[in-house]
Amino acid sequence: MGPTDQSEALHRRARAFIEASLLAGGAAPPGEGRAAAILPPHLPRAAQGERAALPEAFDELAVALARHQAAQCAPVARLFKARGADAAAMERADQIPAVPCDVFRFARVASHPPEADERVFRTSGTSLGAASRGEHPFRTTATYELAALSWGERLLWPDGARLRVIVLAPPLDEVPDSSLGFMIDRFAARLSGPASWHVRGGELDAGGFARACAEARAAGEPAIVLGTSFAFVHLLEAALPGGATLLPPASRVMQTGGYKGRSREVPADELRAAISRSLGVPPAHIVGEYGMTELSSQLYEGTLAAALGWPGSTAPGLYLAPPWTRVTAVDPETLAPLPAGEIGLARIVDLANVDSAVAIQTADRVRVTGEGVELLGRASGAPPRGCSIAIDQMLGGGGP
Incomplete structure (x- = not known):
């Protein structure tokens, strides 16, 4: 063989x-x-x-x-x-x-x-420069997809809810070597509902995000907001049009990465509370994700699973x-x-x-x-x- x-x-x-x-x-x-x-x-x-x-x-x-x-x-x-x-x-x-x-x-x-590479994921290179980006080559992404979707479903939509997808990260066609972009793209395909991306060309589209939230409210359909903590900080610092961004009941948020804003570091608990206030999502419905380019699997906080009553979940801050x-x-x-x-x-x-x-x-x-x-x-x-x-x-x- x-x-x-x-x-x-x-x-x-x-x-x-x-x-x-x-x-x-x-x-x-x-x-x-x-x-x-x-x-x-x-x-x-x-x-x-x-x-x-x-x-x-x-x-x-x-x-x-x-x-x-x-x-x-x-x-x-x-x-x-x-x-x-x-x-x-x-x-x-x-x-x-x-x-x-x-x-x-x-x-x-x-x-x-x-x-034989089907896809190569690369690290962001933000701390050491683009020339020092790490690379993780994949001969096939089939196993990665199964792992990501299986655990994402277990911890992000364990109730089987039909969710609109609102993304605070660039779309995969802009960042084809991003493992996060790939994972979010697969989540959106699996959930199969309306999906929108609100970071394009390196710019946050706060107005488009607000409209997507309003559309979810008007349709009475819960949403899942997927994004980097960095993008959430910038969203909260932006002047959102009309200030009306509350999400429908049963919505949830996945955040990943660091917590630095334009000029300050935002503690994780402070950011969670601010997201909860701004989007109208219970704190327990905000789920932290831990992943990295060098892995094929991710860890999540068990807060949402706990809130929905599934056994074996954990307190905030535990993945x-x-x-x-x-x-x-x-x-x-x-x-x-x-x-x-x-x-x-x-x-x-x-x-x-x-x-x-x-x-x-x-x-x-x-x-x-x-x-x-x-x-x-x-x-x-x-x-x-x-x-x-x-x-x-x-x-x-x-x-x-």
Whole structure:
């Protein structure tokens, strides 16, 4: 079996795991918290007293992905060699060396050649300049789409509501390499109702946004507003025409990213309260999203699911990972896992990352418990020592 056939077989296994874990309704691997228990009533569930069987163990699939990546991706192979990690002998996901996010800026992290790319997602480059944008190549986006849509539905529209889509982000045709733009585009297609985008050419269209809200109110149809926290801050700083932007009942908001406005930083709780006041959406209906270009899966706050009465949800500020991912806090120096509740850097194993790196090491500070993942911001200054060493190892000893 050639590399492409191997990749396709692994994608099928990953998608089978995702689908089965959703049907399991709580049959997530041990230590994954409560997220898998949130199964909306309009989605199929295993019969009473039963649990849908997972096709294989989380660790088994994670190790299979790691072996494929180490065999087909030179930077991953160098990291394994430098760490003395024998892919053939691995049995657990926590044995897989994690690839730091910064590596995606300096090396191609892919198990397939560039000519096989279906799509390449790129980081924004806002902090280090466009020349330092990270790239995440995809041979196929089928597994990414399944993961994004499945968890988005679970945490953003678990009630199966028919929603209008109002977007505070550029449309995909303007940003074809944006993973957020791609995800929102797929959300709009899945929800299949009226959809509008209100950031074009780098400019916020506050008037168009207000009109879209008014149209939703006139139709009596709830809406989902999807956007970056940055765009929400600018919206709230704008003089909205007529000041009438209240959304219909049952509307909800997804926000993602940082909280900087034109001239100030806006604390997350302050922004949530301001969005609630301006749009007429209950605070619990405002859901934070955590994702990154280097991953294929996303985490969400469980606030909306909790408000709608589904079990297993969490308080604001705690994010739920899908059952096909594992988030662990690790020591910044050694990258060794820390006990539950201790603060460390987020290491994420994502089974939907089939053709790049199944284990990703971030510089985001987190506290992980059985209730969820608490985000505490990025580590300040230079890359943490553990990440810096790993970057050097992947680049063959000649770090950036």
